[in-house]
Amino acid sequence: MYIYDDFDETFVRERAAQFRDQVERRLSGELSEEQFRPLRLMNGVYLQLHAYMLRVAVPYGTLSSKQLRQLAMIAKKYDKGYGHFTTRQNIQFNWPKLEDLPDILDDLADVGMHAIQTSGNCIRNVTSDQWAGVASDEVIDPRPYAELMRQWSSLHPEFSYLPRKFKIAITGADSDRAAIAFHDIGLQVMKNKTQEIGFRVFVGGGLGRTPMVGKVVRDFIGVEDLLPYLVAILRAYNLEGRRDNKYKARIKILVHEKGIEAFQARVEEIFEGLDKDSLRAQKGELERIEAFFTLPDYETLDDKPASLSKERAENSAFHAWVMRNVARHRQAGYAIVNISLKPHGGIPGDATDEQMDLVADLADAYSHGEIRVTHEQNLVLAHVRQDQLFELWQKLEAAGLGTANLGAITDMITCPGLDFCTLATARSIPIAQKISNKFSDIERQNEIGDMKIKISGCINACGHHHAGHIGILGLNKKGEEYYQITLGGSGAEDAAVGEILGPGFAADDVAGAIDTLVNRYIQLRTTADERFLDVVNRVGLEPFKEALYADH
């Protein structure tokens, strides 16, 4: 993974010192809360219902064991002993004190981390495929380009006061695990007909109150023109994006109102006029970055060692975990291990300081000291030997980290909701917990198969409900929380926005409604491989509406 050099180190240290100064000016009253707000936001500091919240950047979701241990230390020393991994592959601390924040940023800088641009109307943390570099279906490793964009977007002089936040995601695989179609800019690294590396560029995707699937603005842009092309898109947006209404300020609205053809023409016009040389990465810089992303020294091993088959045969819980949580690796004899942060009845995405310390130790022992955070709020150990899976699983299991539910019905994305967030209209976490408890039987989960439930506690859609096979949106009518259900959404390569089924449900009835939908699905599917989403796409909403509302 990328390691800071003196330049990066100085940059982050100075930024931490700058924020210390800003906090002092706020505490002394020299800065008003209104003036302090955009400054703190650009350092990832929010004011929530009960306290300040600090969101720490985990660039494209990659962490070293040393960094994860430092996050554990921060959780213990400054927070209540846990952190919350987010859909932006970041981590949030919910209870820091304002006066502690400069010290926390210094502690982060000690391990090459920061909270720069994890909030505010600027270019946010660039996200990527959590299996980047090791996925069996990967065409090109997207991480060097993600790192290039991290640097390019950091304290960008022109794009730090955009109409609204701006999110970029990048993938280099056929299966889209980074939800690139739901980002302001989505990039797919690819090779063109002449084997030149470049990017297909999507623009104007997003969730929120106006969900939209991104549209292709460029079929192919070569590597050396990536940064100039991003400048052209961002410049068009910065100049023309709406600033009169924050709910219409994202680039998706500009693209929608202008039309993709007109927007594309504008971007090309700006792009043509740019002094591209002055905007490109300097010669050698990409190669310097790429050198950090070579694969570790793998041993020469056989796939499916005999010991693994024996362990799976003898231990059904381990077998279930391998089936669900272990993915195919590009290297023979290795595996990608997905650690579920969705224990049954738990809070999705939360990890205690002890769990973080343990995962850091396990990463050192079994996975070249590296950890990935996923946008689905889980963790990944990307380089595990197949003959060490059983040992690793036993240690995870003992710490409550062995839940065998990756991609299953209880592996839900859930926003913090009304338990923490000032914007929320309803609670999300207790709904997730009820569904999780209802479907806690692993055999039942496996019978249901792949299923993505996503829960948001308000129409801002931080829980990605629009992109859920089943989406749940928490609303509030006359002081009563109720929940609207959508079907048919997807955040993958078949990106789609879910459709509303009908009238909403009270908090206590949501899990039952999901049960009804699942039972109907099992009746409707033609083979065990036909996923819930496939059935919805095949038969439409009607059969599910009938099942849910027949008695009403």
Add this chain to the structure above:
Amino acid sequence: MPIIKDGNPVSDDPWVLLEEDGDVPSSGDIIVPLELAQEKRERLSNHAGRLGLLVPNDVDVEDYADLIGKAELVVLQLPAFTDGRAYSQARILRDVLGYEKELRVKGDALPDQAAYLKRCGFDSFDIEGDFNADIWQRASSHMSKSYQRNYRDKLAHRSL
């Protein structure tokens, strides 16, 4: 608040800003609102004194390349410190139109934004509120490095 240049107040700024619908004097260093400058284009071509332009933040500056080419000062505007359009306008003036004379920003900016503004090509600041040289200096000099190439760059940069 005075005009700020190089972190210091300028006591003898010669520029006079004209009203949108005001008269145009025959001499002196004047800042003319863009619309008025278009209307009085001929009259201004004989002006005895230097010409400045006040440019709204919702116009495409490339459409006014000829007027801008004649100006000795261009003033871009920040109606609110969260409104970042002038940053892009400045980049276009500097990098696309090749404007090299004084570029001034007028409006609502925090000292913390001065460094960003300078990096986009601004030379002088006409900012609302009180000026505290100490705070200005401190807030605008925290960062010694930048990942992007900046206008007349003095920072160490990585040219991304």
